[in-house]
Amino acid sequence: MLKAVNQLGKEFLLMDFSIQQISHLRSTENFLCPICKEGVLVKAGAKVVPHFAHKPHSMCVNASTGEGNYHERGKIHLFKWFKSQGYNVALEAYIPEINQRPDIFLTINKRKIAIEYQCCRISPEMMLARTRGYKRYGIIPIWILGGNRLNRKRTNTSSFSSFDQLFFHQFQSNSPMSVYYYCPDAKQFSIFQNPYPISKTKMIGTFDFYPIQFINFPQLLNLQNNFSPNVLLDIWLKEKHSFRKRPHYIIKASRAYSFHQYLYLRGYHASLLPSIIHLPIPNLSPNEEPYSWQARWVIEHLLPLPLGERINVIDSPTMRYPLLNKQPKPQLAYARLLTKIGLLKHIQGNIFEKRREVQFPRTLHDGIKQDEELIKLLKSTIKEQLESEE
Ligand SMILES: [Zn+2]
Known part of the structure; x- marks a missing residue:
C-alpha cells in the first residue's frame, strides 16, 4: 500500500518524500492503515517503491496482496497519468459500503470508475466478486493487467489463460473486445483486441502499443483497431493447413485425446474433416478448442439435417464474462459465417435453413485445396459486402 495516515488522520504518500525525509518520518510519525487503523510498517530502500505494509497475518482489505514492486510502480504511473489529465482521482480509496479498495478511484461528473491494476493471479472467484461488488454499487470496474501477464507469440497471436480471458472488456455492444495491459518498465500500454481463438488459450487478434505519455484515458477506452479480414484469413489459412497436417495420433495423455477419440468413434479423421470446420469465430472459449x-x-x-430443413441455432454459454457488454454467441456467429458461403440461409432470429450439403475431402491434398478455396471464397464475399456498404 502506498498511502497511510498519522494519528491525526493526515494522509501520507511515501512516494512524495526523499529517502532522508522518509527516515525522519519513520522516527517522528506513527503510521496507521487508513482502513483498519492498525499500525503499519514503512518499507523503503534503494530498489523498492517506498510503501507501507501491514503486520503479518492482517485480514485487512488494504493489506498487501503480495503484488510487489512492479505492481506498486505501475500503480503510481497510472495514478499520475490520471492526475495529469485533470481527473478527480484517488489512490487506494476505500469504499466502506462494499468493503473494497480499488487501486485507483475516479469520479467523472456523476460517474464513478474503479481501476484495478492486476499483476499477479488471484482466484477467479475473487476477481468476479470484486467486479460484482463495484457494479452493484454503480461503479464501473476497469481492470488493467500488468504487462508481465502479456504472452505475445507472434505479430497477431497471443496466449491467454482462462483467468486472463476474464479481463476482456467491451463497453458497448458494438465496440471490440479488448484487454488492457500496462508495463511500468516500458512505460507503455499494450492493448489486445478482436480475439479469434485458435485453441483454448491461443488467440489471433490485433495489438496496439502506446507509450503512456502519448495516449489519454478516453483514447485508451475508445481505441478501435479494425482487423483487416484479409490479414485474418491469411493467418487462418496457415492455421488450417497446420491443423490438417498435424500428426493426429490418439495418445491418451494428450489434451486433444478426447476430440480425436470423438471423431474416431464416429468414423472421422481430423485430417479429412470438411473445410468448414475450424473457421475464425470472434469468441472466447477457454473450455473447448474451437475446432x-x-x-x-x-x-x-x-450433417443429419436434410436439405431445405430448418435449424434453430442455440448457444449454451459455458462461462460468463463479467466485463463484456454482451456475451459471445459463437454458434450463431458460426451459422452466420456458413450463411455467407451459401451453406445456410438465414430465415429469422436464430433460424437457418440448410441450402447445400457439407463437402468432405477424400484425400489430405484434396482437403488442403478445399481449405484454400473456402478462404478465397470468404475473402471475396467479405470484399463484396464491403463494396455494397460503400
Ligand atoms: Zn488495514
Whole structure:
C-alpha cells in the first residue's frame, strides 16, 4: 500500500518524500492503515517503491496482496497519468459500503470508475466478486493487467489463460473486445483486441502499443483497431493447413485425446474433416478448442439435417464474462459465417435453413485445396459486402 495516515488522520504518500525525509518520518510519525487503523510498517530502500505494509497475518482489505514492486510502480504511473489529465482521482480509496479498495478511484461528473491494476493471479472467484461488488454499487470496474501477464507469440497471436480471458472488456455492444495491459518498465500500454481463438488459450487478434505519455484515458477506452479480414484469413489459412497436417495420433495423455477419440468413434479423421470446420469465430472459449465445438456442431446438427430443413441455432454459454457488454454467441456467429458461403440461409432470429450439403475431402491434398478455396471464397464475399456498404 502506498498511502497511510498519522494519528491525526493526515494522509501520507511515501512516494512524495526523499529517502532522508522518509527516515525522519519513520522516527517522528506513527503510521496507521487508513482502513483498519492498525499500525503499519514503512518499507523503503534503494530498489523498492517506498510503501507501507501491514503486520503479518492482517485480514485487512488494504493489506498487501503480495503484488510487489512492479505492481506498486505501475500503480503510481497510472495514478499520475490520471492526475495529469485533470481527473478527480484517488489512490487506494476505500469504499466502506462494499468493503473494497480499488487501486485507483475516479469520479467523472456523476460517474464513478474503479481501476484495478492486476499483476499477479488471484482466484477467479475473487476477481468476479470484486467486479460484482463495484457494479452493484454503480461503479464501473476497469481492470488493467500488468504487462508481465502479456504472452505475445507472434505479430497477431497471443496466449491467454482462462483467468486472463476474464479481463476482456467491451463497453458497448458494438465496440471490440479488448484487454488492457500496462508495463511500468516500458512505460507503455499494450492493448489486445478482436480475439479469434485458435485453441483454448491461443488467440489471433490485433495489438496496439502506446507509450503512456502519448495516449489519454478516453483514447485508451475508445481505441478501435479494425482487423483487416484479409490479414485474418491469411493467418487462418496457415492455421488450417497446420491443423490438417498435424500428426493426429490418439495418445491418451494428450489434451486433444478426447476430440480425436470423438471423431474416431464416429468414423472421422481430423485430417479429412470438411473445410468448414475450424473457421475464425470472434469468441472466447477457454473450455473447448474451437475446432472441437465446430466439429461437434457440424456432425451432430448440420450433417443429419436434410436439405431445405430448418435449424434453430442455440448457444449454451459455458462461462460468463463479467466485463463484456454482451456475451459471445459463437454458434450463431458460426451459422452466420456458413450463411455467407451459401451453406445456410438465414430465415429469422436464430433460424437457418440448410441450402447445400457439407463437402468432405477424400484425400489430405484434396482437403488442403478445399481449405484454400473456402478462404478465397470468404475473402471475396467479405470484399463484396464491403463494396455494397460503400
Ligand atoms: Zn488495514
